[in-house]
Amino acid sequence: MSTVRFREVPKSRIDRVLDHAYLVFHEEDERPGEREFLRRCERTGAYEDDHLVGFLGALPLDLSIPGGQLPCAGLTYVSVAPTHRRRGVLSGMLQEQWRRCAAAGQPLAALWASETAIYGRFGFGAATHLSSVEIDSRRPLALRISPDDRPLRLLDPKEAPAVLGPRYEAGRALRAGRHARDGYWWREQILSEEDEDDDELGPPRIVTLGGNPPAGYAVYRTRAGDDEAGTPGLVHLHELEADTAPVAAALWSYLAGIDLTGKVRAWSRPADDPLLLMATDNDQVQVTGTYPALWLRLVDVPAALAARRYARPVDLALDVQDATLPANQRTFRLTSGPSGTACTPTEDRPDLTLDVRDLAACYLGGVRPVHLLRAGLLTEHTADSVRALDEALRTEYLPFTSDEF
Numbered sequence: 001m002s003t004v005r006f007r008e009v010p011k012s013r014i015d016r017v018l019d020h021a022y023l024v025f026h027e028e029d030e031r032p033g034e035r036e037f038l039r040r041c042e043r044t045g046a047y048e049d050d051h052l053v054g055f056l057g058a059l060p061l062d063l064s065i066p067g068g069q070l071p072c073a074g075l076t077y078v079s080v081a082p083t084h085r086r087r088g089v090l091s092g093m094l095q096e097q098w099r100r101c102a103a104a105g106q107p108l109a110a111l112w113a114s115e116t117a118i119y120g121r122f123g124f125g126a127a128t129h130l131s132s133v134e135i136d137s138r139r140p141l142a143l144r145i146s147p148d149d150r151p152l153r154l155l156d157p158k159e160a161p162a163v164l165g166p167r168y169e170a171g172r173a174l175r176a177g178r179h180a181r182d183g184y185w186w187r188e189q190i191l192s193e194e195d196e197d198d199d200e201l202g203p204p205r206i207v208t209l210g211g212n213p214p215a216g217y218a219v220y221r222t223r224a225g226d227d228e229a230g231t232p233g234l235v236h237l238h239e240l241e242a243d244t245a246p247v248a249a250a251l252w253s254y255l256a257g258i259d260l261t262g263k264v265r266a267w268s269r270p271a272d273d274p275l276l277l278m279a280t281d282n283d284q285v286q287v288t289g290t291y292p293a294l295w296l297r298l299v300d301v302p303a304a305l306a307a308r309r310y311a312r313p314v315d316l317a318l319d320v321q322d323a324t325l326p327a328n329q330r331t332f333r334l335t336s337g338p339s340g341t342a343c344t345p346t347e348d349r350p351d352l353t354l355d356v357r358d359l360a361a362c363y364l365g366g367v368r369p370v371h372l373l374r375a376g377l378l379t380e381h382t383a384d385s386v387r388a389l390d391e392a393l394r395t396e397y398l399p400f401t402s403d404e405f
Ligand SMILES: CC(=O)SCCNC(=O)CCNC(=O)[C@H](O)C(C)(C)COP(=O)(O)OP(=O)(O)OC[C@H]1O[C@@H](n2cnc3c(N)ncnc32)[C@H](O)[C@@H]1OP(=O)(O)O
Pocket: 024, 025, 075, 076, 077, 078, 079, 080, 081, 084, 085, 086, 087, 088, 089, 090, 091, 092, 111, 112, 113, 114, 115, 117, 118, 121
C-alpha cells in the first residue's frame, strides 16, 4: 500500500479511466456521453508508480434537504483494479475525498451502491428508498378520484429543460434527496435518445398537462409488444411529477391508456406515491419491489444538522460515533426553535448515542430513529430523547431519489 499515491486525473487522461472502469465493471463499449460525464466530475486516481489502480469520481451536486439544499459530492465510478483489491485503496481514495469535500465546502457525499455491504463501514447510510410499480393496463386504469380534465400535450424534448424545469424544482423542494438539474443533465441523462439500460426501448416521450409551467408531466419510453411471445407492449415510465392528485390521476390514466401496450412499468417511484392510495384495485397497480437508492454520508455533521429544517423544536446532545472522520466523533448539541437552528460541540452529558451511518439514514426523514432504537442501533441515555429526535426529523413527504449517477 505504501507505494499507492492519490492525485487528480487530468481531463487528458480520461481514456485511461475508461479502460480501468471497463476492466473493473466488465464492460466493453463506451456508453454515449460517458466522457462528458467524467469531465464534469472531480477525478481522484490511485496510482502505483504511474499506473492507475483505483478511481473515484465526484460529481458536484446541490442536493435537496428538508427546508433547503446543500452542496454534495456525488461519488461515482468507484473502482479498484482486481490486482489491488482489499489493500486499502478505496479507503485511501475516500480519505482523499473527505479532504476535497472540506476544501469545497461540501457537508454531504452521496452515492448509488453496487453492493449494499460496501459503504456502511465508511459512514454511509441508505437515506432514500424507491418502489418499483407495475400497472396492468390491458384494462382501463381504475382510480378512486376523477382525473384533471385539462388537455394533455406532447412536448418536444428540446423544450424540456425550460418547460419542465420549474415543475421538477417544485417537486425537489417537497422531497429531499433530489439534486438540481442543468441543461446537460436533462439532455444527456434524462432525455438521451437511447435508454442505456434497455436498447429495445424507444426514444423519450414527454406529456404535459396544464399551462406553463405545466401542472404535471410524465417522461416515458415505449417498447412494442411481441404477439408470438404473447408479450404486451410496454410503457416504461422514467418520471412523473404532478402538483395535485387529479393531475397525477390524469397522467397515470394517459400512460395506462396508450394503445398497443398492456403494461406500465415505473422502476423508481417514492414509497409514498399517492397512486398507491388512489388506485381502486391493488391487483392492477402493484408494488413489485422496494430498494435503497441514495446512500448518504454526513461529511461535516454539525454543518449538515444546522442546515436542515426540523418539524418540532428540539434540544438534544447527540453523541456521534464516526470511526473515519475524527471531527465528527464527539457530542454535539442540536437546538432548533423559533430563534433558529444551531449544532455545536458540547461537553454536556449526551442524551443519545448513534453511529454516523444511522444519523445519515435518518437525516432526510426517510428512516425513523424510533425504528433504529427498536433495532438496537441507538442508545438512549435520557428518557424520550429518541422520540424527540424522531419527531423533529419527520418530513411530510418521504425523501426520494430517481436520478442515478
Ligand atoms: C458508487 C459506486 O461507484 S458503486 C461501485 C463500486 N465498485 C465496484 O463494485 C467495482 C468492483 N469492486 C471494486 O472495485 C473494489 O472491490 C471496491 C471499490 C468495492 C473496494 O475496494 P478495495 O480497495 O478493495 O477496498 P478496501 O481495501 O479499501 O476495503 C476497505 C474495507 O471495505 C471492505 N470491502 C471492500 N469491498 C467490499 C465488498 N464488496 N463487500 C463488503 N466489504 C467490502 C474490505 O473488506 C475492507 O474491510 P476491512 O478493512 O475490515 O478488511
